[in-house]
Amino acid sequence: MIRVELPYHLRNLAGIEGSAAGAEVQLAVEPPVTLRTVLDALEAKYPVLRGTIRDHATQQRRAFLRFFACGRDLSHARIDTPLPEEVANGSEPLLVIGALAGG
Amino acid sequence: MSTIRLLVGTRKGAFILTSDEARQQWDVSGPHFAGWEIFHMTGSPVDPNRLYVSQASGWFGQTIQRSDDGGQTWEAVGNEFQYDGVPGTHQWYDGTQHPWEFTRVWHLEPSLTELDTVYAGVEDAALFRSTDGGHSWQELSGLRNHETGKLWQPGAGGMCLHTILLDPNDANRIVVAISAAGAFRTDDGGDTWKPINRGLVSEMIPDPNAEVGHCVHHIARHPSRPEVLFMQKHWDIMRSDNAGDSWHEVSGNLPSDFGFVIDVHAHEPETIYVVPIKSDSEHFPPDGKLRVYRSRTGGNDWEALTAGLPQSDCYVNVLRDAMAVDRLDPCGIYFGTTGGQVYASSDAGDSWKAVLRDLPAVLSVEVQTLS
Numbered sequence: 001m002i003r004v005e006l007p008y009h010l011r012n013l014a015g016i017e018g019s020a021a022g023a024e025v026q027l028a029v030e031p032p033v034t035l036r037t038v039l040d041a042l043e044a045k046y047p048v049l050r051g052t053i054r055d056h057a058t059q060q061r062r063a064f065l066r067f068f069a070c071g072r073d074l075s076h077a078r079i080d081t082p083l084p085e086e087v088a089n090g091s092e093p094l095l096v097i098g099a100l101a102g103g
Numbered sequence: 104m105s106t107i108r109l110l111v112g113t114r115k116g117a118f119i120l121t122s123d124e125a126r127q128q129w130d131v132s133g134p135h136f137a138g139w140e141i142f143h144m145t146g147s148p149v150d151p152n153r154l155y156v157s158q159a160s161g162w163f164g165q166t167i168q169r170s171d172d173g174g175q176t177w178e179a180v181g182n183e184f185q186y187d188g189v190p191g192t193h194q195w196y197d198g199t200q201h202p203w204e205f206t207r208v209w210h211l212e213p214s215l216t217e218l219d220t221v222y223a224g225v226e227d228a229a230l231f232r233s234t235d236g237g238h239s240w241q242e243l244s245g246l247r248n249h250e251t252g253k254l255w256q257p258g259a260g261g262m263c264l265h266t267i268l269l270d271p272n273d274a275n276r277i278v279v280a281i282s283a284a285g286a287f288r289t290d291d292g293g294d295t296w297k298p299i300n301r302g303l304v305s306e307m308i309p310d311p312n313a314e315v316g317h318c319v320h321h322i323a324r325h326p327s328r329p330e331v332l333f334m335q336k337h338w339d340i341m342r343s344d345n346a347g348d349s350w351h352e353v354s355g356n357l358p359s360d361f362g363f364v365i366d367v368h369a370h371e372p373e374t375i376y377v378v379p380i381k382s383d384s385e386h387f388p389p390d391g392k393l394r395v396y397r398s399r400t401g402g403n404d405w406e407a408l409t410a411g412l413p414q415s416d417c418y419v420n421v422l423r424d425a426m427a428v429d430r431l432d433p434c435g436i437y438f439g440t441t442g443g444q445v446y447a448s449s450d451a452g453d454s455w456k457a458v459l460r461d462l463p464a465v466l467s468v469e470v471q472t473l474s
Contacts, residue, residue: 056182057185064161
């Protein structure tokens with residue numbers, strides 16, 4: 001299973017149980033495991049998240065979100081690039097991170 | 104016995120306040136959608152327990168929430184606002200052309216007659232309609248495709264469609280307002296639109312009398328006289344007696360005619376309310392005194408209403424959707440501030456009381472009179 005960690009507000013919006021820090025979503029994703037296939041699976045399981053991570057029209061990552069995994073910033077990787085093997089085999093999560101901002 | 108329900112949208116969540124007819128004691132529910140910007144929350148005239156909420160975030164974009172039980176439970180409905188066809192461009196701050204980009208929903212206006220029909224005014228300025236309770240949205244693109252559309256440009260707060268007035272006597276007539284393009288009206292249900300800005304004078308634009316380009320902040324009217332419109336423009340309080348075909352200024356003796364909100368008494372169509380703000384450079388009340396001004400003559404002659412409002416060291420703003428009136432007699436008036444206060448008057452403005460003092464900045468206030 002692919003593991004995805006979502007920001008607090010998106011877990012709340014999707015009604016994902018265990019909204020404490022560290023809660024993860026588990027997704028079944030057929031290879032290839034890419035940002036596109038993982039996000040497609042995430043949005044299929046939680047339709048309310050459509051438009052909140054990727055823009056509806058452009059399918060571009062929303063500007064204040066980042067994709068991290070295995071200590072690397074994958075935010076600017078092409079959406080069809082395979083994710084690291086550790087993400088594909090479930091040993092590491094894909095982190096969807098909201099930019100830090102105060103106020 | 105009636106119940107009054109206040110719907111308050113703030114920078115960090117929504118709050119629902121309820122009271123009996125006395126309007127002295129309020130129960131507070133919230134924050135709903137804690138941490139999200141609530142640009143607008145409003146109820147359907149057909150079924151007041153049908154609520155719609157514009158829930159937005161700079162991180163996660165737009166969500167629309169719906170309740171069918173007066174805000175006890177919520178359902179996230181459709182958040183896809185796709186411009187019709189190839190969106191094209193409008194004028195940007197620097198005068199260049201800029202692509203139309205959806206950012207957020209500023210205002211939701213439920214139909215007066217159809218429970219599942221609701222309109223949404225969005226940034227970049229466009230009007231959308233849902234006929235399935237908010238699950239899907241279609242643009243009424245005749246507005247944005249008006250020949251002047253390329254000339255529209257954003258105000259400091261973005262290019263937002265913030266006012267939607269549905270006509271109780273004519274289902275085909277809708278008035279909208281856009282900052283900073285002006286007011287527009289359709290008489291055919293949204294297929295075609297015309298600018299209704301004749302008489303508006305905006306000294307800060309190249310042609311002060313231009314057909315479009317005016318920064319209209321808000322428009323209000325009394326339901327018994329839908330052809331009479333009252334406008335708070337960037338500067339100037341304006342009035343139209345012919346559904347916007349022409350306007351004349353009624354700022355009269357106000358200490359400043361800059362401001363954002365304007366509203367009409369529930370039972371006196373010539374009694375209107377504004378909150379003067381010092382200027383477009385200093386968004387706070389003149390002299391640090393928070394004063395609501397009331398005109399009982401449809402404008403020009405204004406009286407300051409100050410009882411219960413801070414009369415020194417007050418530097419809050421009152422945003423365009425943050426005033427509302429209930430339907431009781433005497434009429435209740437409500438407004439929220441960027442300082443997080445919600446003020447209520449149960450005597451048509453003669454006296455005021457802070458219902459809440461420490462909310463996040465208030466973006467919108469609506470009120471429902473429930474029997």
